[in-house]
Amino acid sequence: MAKPEAVVRKAVVRALYGRSTSLNLTTKKINDVPECISRLTNLSVLLLNNNFISDLPAELLSLRQLEELNLGNNALKEVPAVLGHLESLKKLYLFSNQITVVPPEVIGGLPNLVVLNLNHNQIQRLPPDIKRLEKLQHLSVLDNKLEEVPVEIGYLTSLVEINLTYNNLTLLPQQLYQCKELTKLHAARNKLTTLPEGITALAKLQVLDVAGNNLSMFPVQFHLLPLKELYCEGNRFVQHELMQSEQQAEVLPLKELVARFVLQQDRNRFSLVHMMLPHYPCLMTLLGNGSRCVVCRGPFLTTWLECVHFINLKKDMKMRCFLTIPVRALLCSYKCFNAEEHNYYGVATM
Numbered sequence: 042m043a044k045p046e047a048v049v050r051k052a053v054v055r056a057l058y059g060r061s062t063s064l065n066l067t068t069k070k071i072n073d074v075p076e077c078i079s080r081l082t083n084l085s086v087l088l089l090n091n092n093f094i095s096d097l098p099a100e101l102l103s104l105r106q107l108e109e110l111n112l113g114n115n116a117l118k119e120v121p122a123v124l125g126h127l128e129s130l131k132k133l134y135l136f137s138n139q140i141t142v143v144p145p146e147v148i149g150g151l152p153n154l155v156v157l158n159l160n161h162n163q164i165q166r167l168p169p170d171i172k173r174l175e176k177l178q179h180l181s182v183l184d185n186k187l188e189e190v191p192v193e194i195g196y197l198t199s200l201v202e203i204n205l206t207y208n209n210l211t212l213l214p215q216q217l218y219q220c221k222e223l224t225k226l227h228a229a230r231n232k233l234t235t236l237p238e239g240i241t242a243l244a245k246l247q248v249l250d251v252a253g254n255n256l257s258m259f260p261v262q263f264h265l266l267p268l269k270e271l272y273c274e275g276n277r278f279v280q281h282e283l284m285q286s287e288q289q290a291e292v293l294p295l296k297e298l299v300a301r302f303v304l305q306q307d308r309n310r311f312s313l314v315h316m317m318l319p320h321y322p323c324l325m326t327l328l329g330n331g332s333r334c335v336v337c338r339g340p341f342l343t344t345w346l347e348c349v350h351f352i353n354l355k356k357d358m359k360m361r362c363f364l365t366i367p368v369r370a371l372l373c374s375y376k377c378f379n380a381e382e383h384n385y386y387g388v389a390t391m
């Protein structure tokens with residue numbers, strides 16, 4: 042049998058004479074990528090997956106037309122530095138290596154990337170420079186050691202699908218709501234205790250997988266999402282248990298009383314408050330944290346009473362599933378909580 046190096050050299054020579062635009066060196070038992078590949082400047086597809094490659098020669102930066110590079114199932118410990126010069130890359134597969142670090146300068150040099158697959162590695166964090174990947178549509182970091190997702194993910198406004206399954210995430214960044222094109226979000230088998238409230242702004246989200254986390258409920262207005270599939274088994278959802286609780290009307294602190302008055306006045310665009318508020322940006326920011334009571338629709342600043350209502354996926358969200366899930370709801374007072382005819386349940390704190 043011919044030696045791997047000889048087989049590769051033959052393939053490269055053939056590609057060179059044939060002016061090939063693709064080169065397939067999948068499963069060729071190679072440890073090193075021959076430098077002569079750098080002479081194939083017409084290449085747009087280079088498949089190097091299923092080998093024993095631990096680094097790439099710097100000469101590969103001459104592959105200016107390369108759009109797809111598959112380095113899956115090799116022995117890389119780091120994302121090779123030369124990749125940061127392959128500006129035309131659209132699809133990059135680095136799955137099943139032993140990568141621990143994603144260098145910022147490499148990620149920052151790939152502005153045309155559409156698909157990035159980092160599955161089955163040892164990555165703990167993604168650099169903030171990920172925000173440079175403005176055209177990225179598919180990001181997959183399945184089965185790694187991620188402890189957080191950088192807030193800069195909010196800059197990736199072309200993202201259609203994110204896979205973060207099997208990591209160590211305890212939360213997802215609020216900024217996720219800026220990824221307006223997102224249709225699939227996989228975050229199963231992590232340690233999430235909450236989902237970001239902004240997730241309900243993802244108007245195209247169809248598939249959400251959050252199975253095997255520590256969620257107790259879903260965020261406010263979750264049931265308004267256009268979901269077609271929801272996977273959420275193996276969480277710690279609050280149970281539907283009735284508990285008797287009669288609370289007396291409370292006296293609100295002065296700050297809360299004033300905030301409610303200002304928020305109420307601000308709804309009337311002819312009021313003095315509404316006209317004057319823009320002159321007080323700090324106040325605007327503060328009041329921006331306010332919410333609206335689900336019972337009386339009145340505004341309030343401080344979350345007074347955290348409740349849940351139980352949403353039936355079939356009946357309320359038109360999904361093909363009979364599951365009932367708890368969704369967070371905020372009430373302004375015990376007066377509203379004690380009012381008749383609503384389906385909001387106080388969350389018992391143990």
Ligand SMILES: [Zn+2]
Pocket residue numbers: 334335336337338339372373374377
């Ligand atoms: Zn109320």
